[in-house]
Amino acid sequence: MRIREWQDILQDVVDRSVDPEGWRAAGGQRAGGVGEDLYLGHPKAGLFHLKTYAKNPYQVRGVGTHVARKLDDEIGSYLPEKESREGRFAVRNTEEKRPDEKEMEARAKRVEETIKAHADAPTSGADLFDDVMEALESPAFGPMEFDGYDRPDPISDLAETFEEEEKLLNEELDDLIDEDEVGRGFQ
Numbered sequence: 001m002r003i004r005e006w007q008d009i010l011q012d013v014v015d016r017s018v019d020p021e022g023w024r025a026a027g028g029q030r031a032g033g034v035g036e037d038l039y040l041g042h043p044k045a046g047l048f049h050l051k052t053y054a055k056n057p058y059q060v061r062g063v064g065t066h067v068a069r070k071l072d073d074e075i076g077s078y079l080p081e082k083e084s085r086e087g088r089f090a091v092r093n094t095e096e097k098r099p100d101e102k103e104m105e106a107r108a109k110r111v112e113e114t115i116k117a118h119a120d121a122p123t124s125g126a127d128l129f130d131d132v133m134e135a136l137e138s139p140a141f142g143p144m145e146f147d148g149y150d151r152p153d154p155i156s157d158l159a160e161t162f163e164e165e166e167k168l169l170n171e172e173l174d175d176l177i178d179e180d181e182v183g184r185g186f187q
Contacts, residue, residue, distance in 0.1 A: 001065050001066075001067070001164075001165055001168070002065060002066075003063050003064070003065050003168060003169060003172050004063065004064060004065065005062070005063065005064075006050045006051070006052050006060075006061075006062035006063055006064045008064075009048050009050055009064035009065065009066070010050075010064075010091060012048065012066065013040055013045070013048060013091055013139070013140050014091055014093045014139040014140065015139075016042065016044075016045040016139075016140075018042050018044045018045045019042075019044075020133070020134075020138055020139055020140055020141060021082075021130065021133075021134075021141065021142060022042045022043055022044070022082070022142065023040060023041065023042045023045075023089075023091075023140040023141060023142040024040075024041050024042070024076075024079040024080055024081075024082065024084075024142050024143050024144070025038060025039060025040050025041070025079065025080075025089045025142065025143070025144040025145075025146070026038075026039050026078060026079050026080065026144065026145045026146070026152065026154050026155055026158070027039065027144070027145075027146045027147075027155065028146060028147040028148070028150055028151045028152045028155045029147070029148070029149065029150055029151045030051060030053075030151070030170075030173075031151055031156070031159065032170075033170070033173070033174065033177070034053045034177055034182060035051055035052055035053030035054075035062070035173060035177070036051070036052055036053070036148075037049070037050070037051055037151070037155050037159070038050040038051075038052070038146075039078070039079065039155070039158055040091075040140070041068075041071050041075065041076065041079050042071065042140075043070065043071045043076070044070065045070075046066060046067075046068045046069045046070050046071065047066070047067050047068040047071060047075055047158075048064060048065070048066050048067065049064055049065055049067045049158075049162065049165060049166075049169060050062055050063075050064035051063055051064065051169045051170070051172075051173045052173075053173065053176075053177060053182060055180050055182060061176050061180065062173060062176070063169055063172045063173055063176070064169070065165060065168075065169065067162045067165045068162075074161070075158070075161065078154040078155075078157050078158050078161075079145075079154065080143040080144065080145045081143065082142065082143065083143075084143035084145070085124060085126040085143070086143065086144075086145065087143065087144040087145060087146055088126060088129045088130075088141065088142070088143060088144060089141060089142065089143075089144035089146075090129075090133050090138045090140065090141035091138065091139055091140040091141065092138065093137075093138070093139050107135070107136065107137075110135035110136075111132060111135045111136065113135075114128075114131045114132055114134075114135045115128075115132075117131070118131065129141075
């Protein structure tokens with residue numbers, strides 16, 4: 001297991017050559033400390049675990065790792081069902097070079113056509129979200145269960161399943177928090 005910066009883990013997610021709609025996510029408050037836990041899973045790409053915290057309102061720091069090479073039935077059961085319409089997430093691919101004007105116009109046209117199609121049809125917000133993500137060519141999106149105020153049971157269950165990884169990620173994140181003096185508050 002290799003612990004790396006959280007943005008590097010997200011780049012791994014972006015770089016996976018898998019169905020972008022196959023991703024599922026679950027997250028919530030970190031147990032016993034500052035920050036959040038987030039799990040991103042795909043049947044063919046496996047399970048990724050991120051631990052992050054807000055150093056300040058403009059900067060997020062964190063660590064992560066690839067905890068499983070594929071999602072089996074047990075691990076997959078902790079993530080929301082693919083058909084779940086409760087919450088949604090997407091990962092944006094940061095482009096190293098800005099697309100040319102022609103490409104930007106083509107993307108804008110695809111999004112505009114998608115919005116018009118949904119305006120004329122009785123569809124759900126989740127369907128609109130999925131279609132817009134496809135039009136924008138998002139590399140990863142899907143259902144998400146997230147609680148910003150608590151730690152959902154599936155997150156605790158995943159932490160128990162990957163107990164060693166959880167411990168090592170917590171140590172790394174605690175080192176970052178101590179280094180940034182985030183836990184001290186205002187002096």
